[in-house]
Amino acid sequence: xxxxxxxxxxxxxxxxxxxxxxxxxxxxxxxxxxxxxxxxxxxxxxxxxxxxxxxxxxxxxxxxxxxxxxxxxxxxxxxxxxxxxxxxxxxxxxxxxxxxxxxxxxxxxxxxxxxxxxxxxxxxxxxxxxxxxxxxxxxxxxxxxxxxxxxxxxxxxxxxxxxxxxxxxxxxxxxxxxxxxxxxxxxxxxxxxxxxxxxxxxxxxxxxxxxxxxxxxxxxxxxxxxxxxxxxxxxxxxxxxxxxxxxxxxxxxxxxxxxxxxxxxxxxxxxxxxxxxxxxxxxxxxxxxxxxxxxxxxxxxxxxxxxxxxxxxxxxxxxxxxx
Amino acid sequence: xxxxxxxxxxxxxxxxxxxxxxxxxxxxxxxxxxxxxxxxxxxxxxxxxxxxxxxxxxxxxxxxxxxxxxxxxxxxxxxxxxxxxxxxxxxxxxxxxxxxxxxxxxxxxxxxxxxxxxxxxxxxxxxxxxxxxxxxxxxxxxxxxxxxxxxxxxxxxxxxxxxxxxxxxxxxxxxxxxxxxxxxxxxxxxxxxxxxxxxxxxxxxxxxxxxxxxxxxxxxxxxxxxxxxxxxxxxxxxxxxxxxxxxxxxxxxxxxxxxxxxxxxxxxxxxxxxxxxxxxxxxxxxxxxxxxxxxxxxxxxxxxxxxxxxxxxxxxxxxxxxx
Numbered sequence: 001x002x003x004x005x006x007x008x009x010x011x012x013x014x015x016x017x018x019x020x021x022x023x024x025x026x027x028x029x030x031x032x033x034x035x036x037x038x039x040x041x042x043x044x045x046x047x048x049x050x051x052x053x054x055x056x057x058x059x060x061x062x063x064x065x066x067x068x069x070x071x072x073x074x075x076x077x078x079x080x081x082x083x084x085x086x087x088x089x090x091x092x093x094x095x096x097x098x099x100x101x102x103x104x105x106x107x108x109x110x111x112x113x114x115x116x117x118x119x120x121x122x123x124x125x126x127x128x129x130x131x132x133x134x135x136x137x138x139x140x141x142x143x144x145x146x147x148x149x150x151x152x153x154x155x156x157x158x159x160x161x162x163x164x165x166x167x168x169x170x171x172x173x174x175x176x177x178x179x180x181x182x183x184x185x186x187x188x189x190x191x192x193x194x195x196x197x198x199x200x201x202x203x204x205x206x207x208x209x210x211x212x213x214x215x216x217x218x219x220x221x222x223x224x225x226x227x228x229x230x231x232x233x234x235x236x237x238x239x240x241x242x243x244x245x246x247x248x249x250x251x252x253x254x255x256x257x258x259x260x261x262x263x264x265x266x267x268x269x270x271x272x273x274x275x276x277x278x279x280x281x282x283x284x285x286x287x288x289x290x291x292x293x294x295x296x297x298x299x300x301x302x303x304x305x306x307x308x309x310x311x312x313x314x315x316x317x318x319x320x321x322x323x
Numbered sequence: 324x325x326x327x328x329x330x331x332x333x334x335x336x337x338x339x340x341x342x343x344x345x346x347x348x349x350x351x352x353x354x355x356x357x358x359x360x361x362x363x364x365x366x367x368x369x370x371x372x373x374x375x376x377x378x379x380x381x382x383x384x385x386x387x388x389x390x391x392x393x394x395x396x397x398x399x400x401x402x403x404x405x406x407x408x409x410x411x412x413x414x415x416x417x418x419x420x421x422x423x424x425x426x427x428x429x430x431x432x433x434x435x436x437x438x439x440x441x442x443x444x445x446x447x448x449x450x451x452x453x454x455x456x457x458x459x460x461x462x463x464x465x466x467x468x469x470x471x472x473x474x475x476x477x478x479x480x481x482x483x484x485x486x487x488x489x490x491x492x493x494x495x496x497x498x499x500x501x502x503x504x505x506x507x508x509x510x511x512x513x514x515x516x517x518x519x520x521x522x523x524x525x526x527x528x529x530x531x532x533x534x535x536x537x538x539x540x541x542x543x544x545x546x547x548x549x550x551x552x553x554x555x556x557x558x559x560x561x562x563x564x565x566x567x568x569x570x571x572x573x574x575x576x577x578x579x580x581x582x583x584x585x586x587x588x589x590x591x592x593x594x595x596x597x598x599x600x601x602x603x604x605x606x607x608x609x610x611x612x613x614x615x616x617x618x619x620x621x622x623x624x625x626x627x628x629x630x631x632x633x634x635x636x637x638x639x640x641x642x643x644x645x646x
Contacts, residue, residue: 033403036465039366046357047412047460049450080356089370091458122368129374135414135458137370142359
């Protein structure tokens with residue numbers, strides 16, 4: 001059945017079925033003018049828009065995974081603040097010709113990611129459009145919020161996981177090499193189609209007050225590091241030999257370092273640490289999986305140092321659209 | 324200058340200039356991963372999507388007024404909950420060919436409405452799309468929230484302002500009769516282009532605990548009354564002679580009652596009142612401008628009674644798209 005034939009009431013019924021109505025802390029939810037929820041005294045608010053053919057392609061992204069990703073990229077913003085996510089609102093504008101099955105899988109994916117992370121879906125809005133637009137808002141507890149602006153010269157720079165996998169995965173998909181690529185290709189595809197927000201790491205760094213500045217790597221390391229530096233009025237030096245790259249990326253991409261620096265959509269955490277806290281943070285590296293990649297410096301320059309000690313400017317490359 | 328040439332950083336700078344950065348209660352705002360704001364213990368969350376050519380037409384709606392309306396329709400949802408608005412997030416997906424001037428006027432309008440109502444713009448997100456998509460989220464204080472589900476048989480039914488003006492104004496605009504229509508036409512156009520959320524009335528009814536159920540009239544009286552009845556598991560009887568209609572609507576529309584019942588986008592408040600509170604509420608009518616139009620009844624039927632006492636079913640008409 002197409003959404004054109006479904007009607008608003010059946011649409012709301014479908015949403016209620018997928019997300020449930022009564023969730024902990026929600027007094028009034030889907031089906032009222034606004035959701036009424038328990039609020040923390042320090043409230044985090046984040047919002048992401050995903051537009052078909054700009055931020056995703058319908059043909060490349062299975063709807064269940066797109067639903068998961070739509071929530072998870074917002075949870076990554078909460079993680080980047082050192083926060084704990086609480087509630088989500090889902091806005092969807094869909095063509096009337098959308099299959100009900102597509103919507104159902106999307107909602108199942110969104111709901112699955114919400115349950116996994118203890119996030120309650122509190123409400124949302126539907127509209128029509130020629131192309132799919134997904135607008136997600138997430139609230140969180142920001143009692144221990146970490147800003148982008150707290151980095152100081154001398155701080156160490158760390159990044160979680162490996163970089164460039166999502167960008168490489170997108171390129172595989174785009175060239176139709178999605179299936180049959182073996183385990184390494186699967187890892188890259190998963191990084192793009194189904195990224196995981198680093199909520200545990202973000203919350204731990206916030207709780208222990210170990211990160212002086214933090215951001216999630218969504219536009220690419222070079223751009224997101226430039227955001228931290230701009231907000232903190234500082235520069236940075238990155239050691240290219242230490243940029244964490246997966247075996248899969250090295251094997252399957254002809255320019256792994258470029259994707260790791262500028263690829264984007266990694267949804268890993270990039271954070272800085274005061275010199276006095278470096279020891280404590282390094283001891284957490286194995287547990288959470290992160291790597292020390294450089295230092296915050298005086299001035300406003302971003303510099304990359306290669307394995308032979310050559311220094312060149314690190315240019316923040318505008319984020320690449322994935323569609 | 325077109326947005327294509329503007330770049331993300333200049334875009335964020337423009338947003339900061341229009342909305343300011345440090346507002347009361349915002350610890351971290353535009354330019355971080357998430358906004359950090361002061362949260363009430365009972366938090367209202369609402370979200371509306373406005374899609375070009377579905378919810379508005381760019382050629383008919385001046386960008387300043389569209390910016391105002393994008394916020395005000397969300398504030399109307401907070402009003403309908405008896406709440407007080409606190410923070411707004413703005414998500415915008417725009418074609419790269421959009422004029423910077425269009426965006427600037429839109430942001431000015433959004434900012435003006437926010438200042439008027441004491442709402443702080445805490446953050447948002449930008450993306451690209453072929454058609455304009457506006458996604459607004461507003462948080463509010465829901466300490467005295469009024470649900471849709473609280474109406475009981477015997478309750479009086481009230482509605483604020485006059486109904487049908489926005490729908491009539493849209494029809495005037497559509498037929499190119501926007502300008503030169505005189506004062507009456509101006510009233511109808513304003514109702515459509517620049518609706519005012521009934522925040523004072525909503526908050527007063529919440530604070531005094533006088534509304535048993537409440538909703539804002541966005542889809543049309545017949546549809547929104549059916550929402551209250553469905554959520555409250557009750558029916559309603561409406562006195563057609565009492566439906567509040569403006570002089571302008573009666574003069575300039577050939578079917579004023581149809582627009583008042585089914586037109587939509589009125590953003591007036593529809594609320595119910597227990598029999599024991601009717602006297603107190605009626606004494607507020609002159610101050611806030613509202614009218615008693617009927618009664619909640621047992622069963623699930625919606626009935627309209629005309630001036631000669633004839634009864635017929637009130638059919639909730641699907642909301643009409645304004646574009």
